[in-house]
Structure formats: C-alpha cells, structure tokens
Amino acid sequence: MLSLWVYMIYCCVGYCSTVPNLTYGSIKRHAHDAEVDRQGSASAGASRDLLNNENEGVDSRAEEWEESRGEATDNNNNNNAMSGFLNESESKRLPQAIIIGVKKGGTRALLEFLRLHPDIRAVGAEPHFFDRNYDKGLDWYRELMPKSSEGQLTMEKTPSYYVTKEVPARIYTMSKDTKLIVVVRDPDFLGLRRVVTEKYFHFNPTKGFPCLKRPEGNSKPHCLGKTKGRTHPSIDPEVVQTLRDFYKPFNRKFYHMTGQDFGWD
Template identity: 45%
Template sequence: MGCSICRTRLNFGRALSKVSLFFTMLLIFMYFFYCFSGLCNSIPRTQFNLQTLTPEYASQNELKERDGSAVRSVSYDEVLLASSSIQPQIPDSIERESLPSNGISVSNTFGSKKFPQAIIIGVKKGGTRALLEFLRIHPDVRAVGAEPHFFDRFYDKGLEWYRHLMPRTIDGQITMEKTPSYFVTKEAPSRLCALNCQTKLIVVVRDPVTRAVSDYTQTLSKSPGLPSFETLVYKNATSRTIDVSWSAVRIGMYAKHLENWLQHFPLSSFLFVSGERLVSDPAGEMGRVQDFLGLKRIVSDKHFYFNQTKGFPCLKKPEGSSRPRCLGKSKGRTHPHIPAEVLQNLREFYRPFNLRFYHMSGQDFGWD
C-alpha cells in the first residue's frame, strides 16, 4: 500500500516537472519569436540625460571654447549614443528624403551618426549635385540627400541637430554632405573648423561666366519677370561696370572666397573638381575624388553613359536602382541669348580672379 502511494506521488511529480518544463520552453520560444519579429524594440529602455553624465564620462567630452561659443569636440560620438532621448527638429525637405513613406528610417539599425568627414562646399551651378549622385554609387560613402545648410543658415540649431541629419555609417564608411553656399559664406570656415579642422573639402568649380549665366537661367525659370541678364550684370550701364553685389557675379570670384577658407584650413584639405571635366570625363574626375577621400576606385566608366539630349553624363546604375537615371529636369536647361559683348566684358572682369585662383589652387582650369 505504502509503495503504491509512493509510486503515485513520484509519477505526479514527474508529470508536474514535465508540465513546468513545457511552459518554460514555451516562454523561451515566445521570447525568441518576439525578438526575431522586432517586437523586443518596444521594451522600455533606460533613458540618459546629458546633464546626469558622471564627471568621469563628461571629462572625456569636455567643451571647447572657439570664437566665444562652446562647441563639442568630435569625440562626443559616444554621448549621442547614450542620449537617444534627444530628438532635434529636422527640415521637412531632409526628413522626406531620408525617411520612407511609413516614417521609419530604413537605416536605423546598424552603425552610428557621425559628423561628416568630407563636405562638398561649393559652388552653386558648378556640378555639385552631379558629383554627389556619382559618389553615392560608392558603397563606402553615405551622404545626406538634401542640403543641410547648417554652417550658413541653421548654425544656431546646434551640433546635435546637425548630427541627427546625418545617415548612419559603419566602420570604413565616410559620412558626407553638400551645401554649395558654404564656399561663399564668410562665417562658414571658422564654424566648420571649430567642429573639425581636419574635414576634407571638395569645391566643384566651373567657368565663372558660364556659371553666372546658368545661375541666372535657374532664377529666371522661377521668376519669369526677372530683368535681363545684361540689366543685372552691370552696376552702371554707361560705364559697363560689373555689379559685384549681384550673387550670380560674386560667386564666380573664386580666389576671393578661397582666401577666406585658407585662413582656417590648409590647401591640402581641398580638392578642386572641374565642372567641365565632370561632364567630359566623369570617370577620370571621379577617380581623383575617390583618391582624395581615401576610397578604393569603384566608380568608373562602367557607371556612366552620355545623354545627348541633356548634354551631360547620366548614371547606368544609380544608388538604390537597377535602371539608368539622369539628373532632374532642372539640369540642362537651355540658356537665354545674351549679347556677345556682355559675355566678353564679364570674361575680362573675371580674368584676374581666375589667374589668381589658378595660382592659389595649383590648377589651370583653362577658362581664359
């Protein structure tokens, strides 16, 4: 009798152990299922505040005093990883380009957001958009699609805001952005150097006369009632004095703007890309760019074909697509007719600036 009771209890204990094991395995299975399906991300996480960082951690990310304002050193990459609760505002134009229709970033899983190691700083209507699109083919380049305009328009928003605009990168990848107006903005060099004086700077330059006409053509497409090019280019129509206050003229005075940048960055920090060669020999010019950035030469002839209608090269394999693609309708506009005398006067005005720029950059672009 006693043995029968013992056996019953033993069997019940074994059954209870099997039930417990079953439920334990079930819970483990459900946990892994939720994790693999991405639902683990909904689990609350500890939020950090920059103000509550320990003295030891804060000392590694101490502030630098530059130009009378406090600026974080580049080493505070780690701080942003700890401060995931900070959500700076992003311009609509950038947000739309970096986020898909569901509002969730497609690259929010791997890597981290870093300040750009290289920036295309100029010039407007020189070929900066084409250069950026060509560079984005390279697997080791991640770039902001829209122009952040941080160092000229939105500097007061702070470095946190600026970094948040950057794409995530992994080891071996370069973060880049382009804002052509940086080159002609007086405050941009000192502001950028306060962040990182080792930043690599790319300037796409083009015959300043052609560039000015292209600039005017773009503005005319948006404002059909704009005065003629001849009216705007002259400060005094009688004396034929060129109006340097007109931005279409001022931007092409490359030597003047470069002087401002060389007060903060050495010449070795710059690569001057020919806008003309970017059209006639995109692979050759892209080879120079990849060498300057320390990248393997991946972007080559196989990526380009020349579009006779538009008059410039297009991509056979643009980023994220297997179909050929040219730049938008705004590229390759037909220029309005401008009297040859006006163009010649403008060319004579630019000649001393061009020669000086050739000397400063160490390159003869052959515009004269």
C-alpha cells in the first residue's frame, strides 16, 4: 500500500514537471480570465459596449480636433493672406510734406495734431536728413519713414531746415512736389478731410494746455513734453516794437509770396 502511494506521488511530480512554470502574475491573469468567463457572455458584451463607447468618444474628439485644426489653418491662411495683402499694400515712402520750421514755433504740437488724422503717417523723431545726414543718401532717409498705404501722406519735421541754406535745393532735388510747412497760422493747404475736432483734445489743468486723445481708443491722453507749454516771459513793449519794425519789410515780402496779409504789422 505504501508503495502504491509513493508511486502515485512520483507520477504526480513527474507530470507536474511537464507543465510550463507559471509566475504569480500569470496565475493571477488566468484566474481573472476564468472569472470573466464564469460571469458569462452578458458581462463580456457589456465590457465590449463600454470599450466601443470610449472609442467613439475618442474618435469624436479627434474629429472635432481635426475640424478645429482645419478651421484654425483656414483662419491662419486667411490671416496670413490678409497680412500679406496689407504688407504688400503698405510701403515706406519719401515724405510728401515736411515741417521745416520755425524753431520753437510749435512744430511738435503741429506734428502731433496732424498725426491724429488717419491719412497722415509721420516719423516722430527729427531725422535731420537735409541738414546733418544728407551724405547717408535717400535710401537711409526712406528707411526712417513709417509704412503707409496708397492715399496716406508721409511726413516728417525738422525745424532747423528753415535756417539751413542748402535745404531748399536738396529737397527740390528729391522732389519738386514736396510741400514745405512753416508754422505761421493756419496749415490748411494739405487737402485733408476734416476729421480732428474738439473731441480729440483734453485740457490738462496741470500743464495748462490741451492734451491729445483718440476718441475711439481707451488709451490715456497724450501730452507734449515737459518743455512744452511754458509761460511766455514778459517783454518790454519797446523791444516788441523794435522787433516789429525790423521784421516789417520781411513780413510784407512774405504776404506777397503767399498772397495773404496776416496783419502782423
């Protein structure tokens, strides 16, 4: 009987040695699979439905992403096309009008007033091309100008042009049609449509003079620098009369040139 038990144990051991060695994880997976099989086809079908629903959700999100990417691409293409169109329609041009003077005559204020107009594009800093940088050439000068579209007027201002003898001939060489602006009274010969009105100005009580603003924008009013708006000194009436007598013949010559009597006498 004992021999029989030993033989049976020996057979079991020999048999088991022919079965592949299973790790704990494999045993666990087999047990899980067995449990799934035991639950039946209904449970398996529910799992497949859940998986299908998840896949449908992923596919739906993927389609939405593709559509949004396509729309974004179209928008980018449209924006790029529009940007390209605007860039092609805008270019840097030599100025068609230049404020040449006079010094301390309100040329900065005039330039800032004009820049409020949508048909005006002007460089802010004084280029000093025709008096100090003429040797750098017109290409250098053009690069200083802002981009403008067809129909817009490009401008700059350098008051020292007024007292530099070479400037008139140099500007004429660039273009005989360039308009020269000297601050006298009413710079109304640029042919601009009326746009700038009282709503473009905001009185600053601290400075004592109006600052500029754009009614359609939300930015703060733009005021001129600290050196602007200074109180005029008191001048002896005899000095004033002496100056009037000195400039009287020049004023009359100017009236004749412009065809307008400003009544400064």
